[in-house]
Amino acid sequence: MKDRAANFFNRKSNLILGVLVLFLLGSHITSLAQESKPKAQTNIPALIRKLKDKDENVVEKAHQTLLKLRPQVIPVAVEMLKNEKQCIDRITAAEVLIELDPKNQALTPALIEIAKGRTVSSSEEELLCRRSAAFALGLTPDGIRALVELLNDKDLFVRRSAIFAFDDLTEAANYPEGSLQTMKDAIPVIVKASKDKDEVLSEMADEVLGQIIRGGNKELSDTAKQAMGQRQ
16 A cells, blocks of 8 residues: 555656656746747837947947847838938938838938928038938939939039039949949939039039049949030
């Protein structure tokens, strides 16, 4: 009788121990799974805003986290680009999209809206931010096409923003992939800008054409030389 009781006790103890081991193992696996997945409650807008932090470590940490959360970040960045009140937040969201989803259809229209959105009450800080929208347009082929249109805008501020963006783009000569034909199409419009009555615009256009000619792309260089030869 004692032996039967002892065997029963041993079997019950082993069963309890086995259940306990399975429970602990399951908890550990769940914990590891949770650690490997980004937290659902991550504040993506806050991370995007941190990209403008003065602390480089904060910026880098936010950047790496956004890269890991890419599928979740893109729709949030689009929403910020369209609806944020602060210009700088919209531009930061645009920069995120340019890195993660450069062909996103929301990018170019929103950046055009920002670039052209100045008012008589716009502060200097806001004007600089709106000008940065033109620079962001220079980072995609669709954006470069938009810059060409902005060079013909009736607002001198917008035209200057566009030529400053072309200056930045051609100085580095690091053109976005697939933008060669777009740049060729832009050259005649830049030549036209070089004859503008505004001295700043015309001089900057001349500088842009010179940078294209001196740049490493022979096809663009030849196109610019030919266009400048016909401008007389």
